[in-house]
Amino acid sequence: MSDKERSSQSNVKKYYKSTGFCSFGIGSEAAEVEVKDGKILRIRPLRYDSKYDTGKIRKWKITARGKTFEPCKKTPLGPFSYVYENRVYSPNRILYPLKRVDWDPDGERNPQNRGKSKFVRISWDEAAELIAKEIKRVCEKYGPTAVLVQGDGHGETKAVHGPHGCHLALMNLLGGCTVQARQPDSWEGWYWGAKHAWGQDPVGQGRQANLIKDISEHTTMMLFWGCDPETTPLGWGGMSASRLCFWFRELGIKIISICPDLNYAAAVHADKWIPVLPNTDAALQLAIAYTWITEDIYDKEYVATHTYGFEEFKKYVLGEEDGVAKTPKWAEKLCGVPARIIKALARKWAKEAVTIAHCNGGSYIRSCYSTEPGRLEVLLLAMQGLGKPGTGQLKFFEWQLFGLHDQNPLPRSEVLPSVEGAYRGAVLEPPEKGQFIPKTLIPKAILSDEPISWYGVTLAGMPKEDQFNEYRYPEVGCSEVHMIWSDTPCWTVCWNGGNKWIEALRSPKIECVVVQHPWFENDCLFADIILPINTKFEEEDISVDILNGNYNLVLYEGQCVEPLGESKSDYEAVAEVAKKLGLYEQYTQSKTVKEWIKTGFEKSGISDRISYEEWLEKGYYIIPPAEDWENDEPGFSPFYKDPENKPLDTPTGKIEFYATGLAEHFPDDKERPPVPHWIPYGESHQESLQHPRSEKYPFLIVSNHPRWRVHAQLDDVPWLREIPTCKVKGPDGYLYEPLWINPVDAKALGVKTGDVVKIYNDRGWVLGGAYVTERIMPGVVYQDHGARLDLIVPGESDRSGSNNLICPTNTTSKNCAGEVTSGYLVGVEKVDVEALKKQYPEVFNRPYDARYGVDQAAWIIGGDE
Incomplete structure (x- = not known):
């Protein structure tokens, strides 16, 4: 049956929704949701032609090397x-408010449970009433x-209904919070690093303006360094990054992938894969610099006019500082890349117009x-004349974030649209009142008996100078945390x-934990009170789409279905x-949801282009490219071109x-x-193969953004879980998170595909397939991050x-105060699932459905009613 026949027979309603997963309502993908x-x-x-005549939309077009790249006719x-x-109708949806059975606000609170x-x-x-009383009491x-x-963080794209932080708005009315x-x-x-080499607030990645056109016309070689630039954008920009990768290949640009794993983009697009040990890229980069310096194949004039302090760097590279020359042979022993490959890469790079591509940075930067x-990446680009045609640092994701046109390649x-006028909650800046703790330091802050200190507010977007400011917790005049x-x-x-976060959540200091979420998963297990939240399909809202790679859009998001449960x-x-x-x-400022949507529209940047009524009726507005964008x-x-009059934001x-x-x-x-x-x-x-710890934990683990999830989201989607590379079916029928192991290591471990293995270190252990x-x-070894919790022993396994x-x-x-989530030491060993069943019968006999994973309703008394 054709789409037309199907639609006519089902009386389908169509709504325009932004279905991405980015917080703050500033990205994602516009889609049509059909309801029956x-x-x-x-x-x-x-x-795009469903409400507009595409012939009337002004298009952009990039023509290079006899080929043309232009927008699609659909997102x-x-x-x-x-x-x-699948996610909307997951059996893991929380359908009504819940309370932990042994948490009594008037008696024993049992945080240890x-x-x-x-x-x-x-x-x-x-x-x-319970939450309000706890807030008053605390x-x-x-x-x-x-x-x-x-x-903050990885939620659905919402505006009126909270891109994260609605509770902050309420707490500010009560005098602040942490x-x-x-x-x-x-x-x-x-x-934390590149900003101190080339500035580039807000996040330290390079200026992106019009880079795709420049790359298309001039780049001859591209390095995919430390990441899979096609996978991570799937959750925000859909296939836009994939389109670009194929476009670059069509143009004949040579692609080299430098990373420990032959990831998807490397396998599909790269002309050469250079495997490098995790967390050793700096050795490889220094050896490239050594080759350029000793062979005199770097841009000395550029270095002299556009950079500062090169002689100090040169001394370190040549070994004059520490007596160790950073030769390719020196690097080979550290990073696993043969010296001949390092020299070949360095010489090839010096002859080509090279762009380095990332999606944020991947495990390389975490x-x-x-x-x-x-x-060092910035400095290598500088040594070959950063800013020359075809050179730079391309990021495949988060274009135009922070309201900056120059972040869009x-x-x-x-118009760069924004619906911040509709936001009802977002942690976008330091708190109005109270104190803050960096997310990476929350467990330490809670568990410490002494005040802690750190440098920088740490919120992405703060100027680099803020990294020189020292902060502390508890702040003077502020309390420790006792409710979350x-x-x-x-x-x-x-x-x-x-x-460590689990340990903090179970601390007697924490008297109440409230969580609001659509799904029963992860940290929800440690709550005292849980509030059921609906998905964006169950709400009426406004959003923008600035990541689809075609046009910027402002969308009216009609409610698709009624809220599930309560x-x-x-x-x-x-x-x-x-x-x-x-x-x-x-709290509501006496406004309805409709009124907040209208406020968002009026401040979006398009209100002088289309009336509110027409926008509501059409469902979206396409913002054309600027006439002078080229x-x-x-x-x-x-x-x-002009370093004196166009300086960088460095001292x-x-x-x-x-x-x-x-x-x-x-200085020290x-x-x-x-x-x-x-x-x-x-x-x-001490997470290095050069450290004695590696004798006990001999593998470095790579943990990337998942191919088949968005961080922790979507791990319960049947259509994804059945993909062989998404999960590995163990002998007990459980679908385990895959752990990639090289055949050489697998043979030594006595492991074959499908075996269950333990990945461990002194911080605990997890299982994998x-x-x-x-x-x-x-x-x-390689294992994606973000798998949905299925605890064996909380805080241990x-x-x-x-x-x-x-x-x-x-x-x-x-x-x-950044996170470290990849490139650390682990041990790996094969385990006997039957022995584990006997040791942890309650865990291994939990209700389990391979389509959705662990049946979390088992945690709810009467949950299957």
Whole structure:
């Protein structure tokens, strides 16, 4: 049956929704959601000609090398959007408020049982009353900063209904709180390192303006370094990155992938794969610099006019500082790349117009001391004349974020839209009142008996100078945390040292934990009260789509289906608590959802182009490209042409081989010195094959953004779980998170594909399903991060393979509060599932459905009613 016949027979309603998973309502993919009899029938791309005559839309077009690249006629949806109806109707949906059975606000609270105890259904009235009473009690006893608000990160794209932080708006009415400040988790090495080489606030990645046109016309070689630039954008920009990868190949640009794993983009697009050991890229980069210097094949004139401190860097590279020349032979022993390959790469690079491509940075930039490879990449680009035609650093994701046109490598649109006028909650800046703790330091802050301190607010977007400011917890005049209220319950499976977070959640200091979420998963297991939240398909909202790679859009999101069970939006859920506190009118500002949508539209940047009524009727507005977009100077071209009048945002205005800010503020920091160094291990980390710990834990693990999830989301989607590379079926029928193992290592371990293995270190252990493949280099294992929790012993072990539980608890380095979630040491051994069943019968006999994973209704008394 054709689409037309199907639609005519089903009386389908069509709504335009942004179905991405980015927070703050500033990205994602526009889609059509078709509904029949009150249920989602299917999701498909938004076709631009469905409401508009595409012939009237001004298009952009890039013509290069006799070929043409232009927008699609529909949004390039990724697989996650197509399968999202599975997520909406997942049996893991929370359908009514819940309370932990042995948490008694008037008696024993039993914090030690969080993660073990079951839950019982309660009414919305009781839940809201309990939360309001706890807030009053805690604020009166300790002060408002005793409440920690967790409101950031990987949720659905919403605006009115809360892109995260509706509870922060309420707490600000009560005098403030403690805010969890999300550090730039996908940009750690750029944020804490590269900023001190080339500036580039807000996140430290290079200027993107009009780079696609420049690359298409001039680039001859592209490096995919440390990541899979096609996989990560699937959750935000759909297939837009994939289109670009195929376009670059069509143009004949040579692609080299440098990473430990032959990931999807490397396998499909790369002309050559150079495997490098995790967390050793700095050694490889220094050896490339050594080759250029000793063979005199770098741009000396550019270095002399556009950079600062090169001679200090040169001394380190040549070994004049420490007596160790950073030769390719020296690097070979450290990074696993043969010296001849290093020299060949260096010489090829020196002859070509090279662009380095990333999606944020991947595991390459989320490891120990990632500041060093982050800075060294900038310096290598500088040594070959950064800003020349065809050179730069391309990022495949998060274009135009932070309201900056120069973050968009595609043709600039006439308007960069925003719906911040409709936001009812977002942790976008330091708290109005109270104190904050970096997300990476939350467990340490709670568990410490002494005040802790760190540098930088850590919120992505803060200027680099903020990294020189010292902060502390508790702040003077503020309380320690005694209550947690979260709308982002994925800390355990997405951040550093999740087992420490479990320990913190079970601390007697924490008297109440409130979680609001659509699904019963991950941190929800440790809550005292859970509020059921609906998905964006059950709400009316407004959003923008600025990541689809075609056009910028402002969308009206009609409600597709009725809320499941008793679920409410985050905005509405907090409103219920506000009523009990007598703050409903102040919280809502006496506006309806419709009125907030209209406010968002009026401040979106398109209200002078289309009437509100027409926009509502059409469902979206396409913003055409700027007529003069082709004249935009690409990337670092302005700096390349005129460094004096177009300086960079560094203290010297130049690319700093010697970071003057670091030298002034942290002159004795051996983990982030003024000149970037090779740091295998140090005070903060000993996660290196050069360290004696490797005798006990002989493998380095790579943990990337998942191919078939968005961080912790979508791990319960049947259509994805049945993909062989998504899960490995164990002998017990359980679908385990794959652990890639090289055949050489598998033979030594006595492991074959399908075996169950333990991945362990001194921080705990998780299980995985062995996947023996040449796509991972020897000495390295690979397992995606973000698997949904299936705890064996809370705070110690997990069946699902959620390796964030056992990654380092320490941050990037002692003065950098970033996360470390890849490139650390583990041991691997085959396990006997039958023996584990006997040791942990309750865990291994839990109700299990291979389509959705662990039946979390087993945690709810009467949950199957």
